Amino acid sequence: MNSKNINVTKTHLPDREKFDAYIDRLYETAWVTNNGEFVRELTARLEEYLGVENLLLVSNGTMALQIAYKTLGITGQAITTPFSFVATTSSLVWGGIEPVFADINPKTFCIDPVNIEKAITPETTAIVPVHVFGNACEVEAIDAIAKKYGLKTVYDGAHAFGVKYKGESLLKHGDATIMSFHATKLFHTIEGGAIVFKRKEDLEKAKLLINFGINGPDSIVCEGINAKMNEFQAAMGLCVLDEIGAIINHRAEVWYHYASLLKDVVEMQERNPHINNNYIYYPVLFKTEDELLQIKEELNNNNVFPRRYFYPSLDTLDYLQPQNAQVISRDIASRILCLPIDAWLNPNDIEMICNTILAEYQFEGELQADESSERTFVRRSLFT
Structure with missing residues (x-):
């Protein structure tokens, strides 16, 4: 642990x-x-x-x-x-x-x-x-x-x-x-x-x-x-x-490290093609809520605490009822998890988090970001 x-x-x-x-x-x-x-x-x-x-x-x-x-x-x-x-x-x-x-x-x-x-x-x-x-x-x-x-x-x-x-x-x-x-x-x-x-x-x-x-x-x-x-x-x-330039560049390293390990495993947010990335969050979308809850529990057992941003869907709040059900929002809210991201997150911790997720998908062995991926993401920043 x-x-x-x-x-x-x-x-x-x-x-x-x-x-x-x-x-x-x-x-x-x-x-x-x-x-x-x-x-x-x-x-x-x-x-x-x-x-x-x-x-x-x-x-x-x-x-x-x-x-x-x-x-x-x-x-x-x-x-x-x-x-x-x-x-x-x-x-x-x-x-x-x-x-x-x-x-x-x-x-x-x-x-x-x-x-x-x-x-x-x-x-x-x-x-x-x-x-x-x-x-x-x-x-x-x-x-x-x-x-x-x-x-x-x-x-x-x-x-x-x-x-x-x-x-x-x-x-x-x-x-x-x-x-x-x-x-x-x-x-x-x-x-x-x-x-x-x-x-x-x-x-x-x-x-x-x-x-x-x-x-x-x-x-x-x-x-x-x-x-x-x-x-x-x-x-x-x-x-x-x-210090904002250094903060953003280090967060970019974390963001691309996650991406190098998870991009073909979980669904990602489709980003507007006309914007740059400020790397503020790393949201991932699982297939079902049960899958999310299982992975969240395993991460918690390792003292890793992601957040269900944004859950619940706001149309379900008691003090706003009655409301028409916003079906897409409710579905996304039930399956989305924001993984830990900060400027100084350790690469080993990132890989431990990803391996916990990958285990749910029955991947064998510990996955590591390859050297070419590392060289790529360390050069990327908000301004490129």
């Missing part, structure tokens, strides 16, 4: 001396929140790195969704995917917006535009698609539907950090795209998130909303809430951003 726990992901903690230097600065200034210098610096650096404008840092990814809905005046019903983390749906419910589910493409795992159009009613005001596992939705089709019916579009890009579509940032699509900077993500600020708005005026409105509607020492101009990122979060983000 493996003596250490291997979780689905591991938080990357950057160089301690560099982070301490930022903390020393905070102790000097005592400016720890309310749009401090680190938040402003991180905003500018992220806009440059991601190739976007109108980026607003917030306290977490769920608040990013809620602020985006409020800024854009979304009410009534919003069409969204049943195959996502629960926050995509719960943020709508929390904001008094009814989620209406449209089933997913069984290959890409992203919402199917054909099903979006079928789900539109007179109460529909928005579409909330998800770039699942960093895989781009069919953005042109979705944007065309939104334009045809006069709907707002808020993309959940929690997994899409650094993803480009046809050479441009994927985050530019829709009226807004949100990101999550939770500690489990590729890029993180411990907790945190961001919204990228298409329009400058929406950014300015959202700035007021995240600070209680205050626009000056003695002036409150609108309803608001507290959703600001603090300086400690921003300091962590600045340190992680300094």
Whole structure:
């Protein structure tokens, strides 16, 4: 049995001396929140790195969704995917917006535009698609539907950090795209998130909303809430951003090591051909739920803890019933497992995980990645 726990992901903690230097600065200034210098610096650096404008840092990814809905005046019903983390749906419910589910493409795992159009009613005001596992939705089709019916579009890009579509940032699509900077993500600020708005005026409105509607020492101009990122979060983000190239390249090595052993064994997500890979997750699809559960148990016995992202399908949640069954999402959710992936996962651990899976398929012997495969995947990166 493996003596250490291997979780689905591991938080990357950057160089301690560099982070301490930022903390020393905070102790000097005592400016720890309310749009401090680190938040402003991180905003500018992220806009440059991601190739976007109108980026607003917030306290977490769920608040990013809620602020985006409020800024854009979304009410009534919003069409969204049943195959996502629960926050995509719960943020709508929390904001008094009814989620209406449209089933997913069984290959890409992203919402199917054909099903979006079928789900539109007179109460529909928005579409909330998800770039699942960093895989781009069919953005042109979705944007065309939104334009045809006069709907707002808020993309959940929690997994899409650094993803480009046809050479441009994927985050530019829709009226807004949100990101999550939770500690489990590729890029993180411990907790945190961001919204990228298409329009400058929406950014300015959202700035007021995240600070209680205050626009000056003695002036409150609108309803608001507290959703600001603090300086400690921003300091962590600045340190992680300094190391993001190495993080992505090492995750690429892990991703391609898995692929070299499993590509002909389990079904993989069909990725949009116009995007790069940010290597945020490694999802595999098994033939049956029973097979998944058996393999998961064997991995757990070796102190390996993958996650059933995303399970259950959100259309099955008790507090949303009654719902039309989203058959494809329910099927995929029952058979999908995200394997452990982080920048520093040991090759021997990867092979142990793969051999556990391969044993279920009655492969004989221990499989090792051949030398040519290793030479290939170590050279691949986000930027190639």
